[in-house]
Amino acid sequence: MSYTVLKVLLDSTYLLPTFGIEVEKLSDKDILRLRKAAVEGRVKFYCLSVVWVEVIGKICKESRRLNVNLKEILDIALKSLLEAGFYEWIQPTSEAVKLAFKLRMLGHRDNIDNLLYATSIVNKMVFLTMDRELISFLSEHGYGTENLMNHKQLFSKIW
Numbered sequence: 001m002s003y004t005v006l007k008v009l010l011d012s013t014y015l016l017p018t019f020g021i022e023v024e025k026l027s028d029k030d031i032l033r034l035r036k037a038a039v040e041g042r043v044k045f046y047c048l049s050v051v052w053v054e055v056i057g058k059i060c061k062e063s064r065r066l067n068v069n070l071k072e073i074l075d076i077a078l079k080s081l082l083e084a085g086f087y088e089w090i091q092p093t094s095e096a097v098k099l100a101f102k103l104r105m106l107g108h109r110d111n112i113d114n115l116l117y118a119t120s121i122v123n124k125m126v127f128l129t130m131d132r133e134l135i136s137f138l139s140e141h142g143y144g145t146e147n148l149m150n151h152k153q154l155f156s157k158i159w
Helices: 012-019 028-039 049-066 070-082 094-105 111-122 132-140 151-158
Strands: 006-010 043-048 087-090 126-128
Touching: 006 012, 006 111, 006 151, 012 049, 012 070, 028 043, 028 151, 043 049, 043 111, 049 070, 049 111, 070 087, 094 111, 111 126, 111 132, 126 151
Parallel strands: 006 043, 006 126, 043 087
Antiparallel strands: none
């Protein structure tokens, strides 16, 4: 059986478990299936460099809330994300930035999500996200959302 490797851009939510932060509706089994999909060559995961703005804020907030010592996991998590080669880190193109500006001008205030969506469109990628608010906003303003999916939808597409 042959299949096309899907290029999948990850929302910051999907990076949080690397730091030991649990994400609602994303189980350990789901994380293992995402890993399996990449190892089997069904998907290639991409991350947009600007997501660090969100990730750092969320990780610091959650570690304080849960009283977690970040020093213990930070080195391992960063090596996993940045050095293991499992994720390809990319920059937004000028075309993506222009589209992100349009979305902001239309009223969507989350600039990181705007850049993620725009990058996924420009690079013809699946945008893996659980952000229902973003999907609703895009639909209301006539933007396609066919490439936006959560991990369950991705699983049904590749298996």
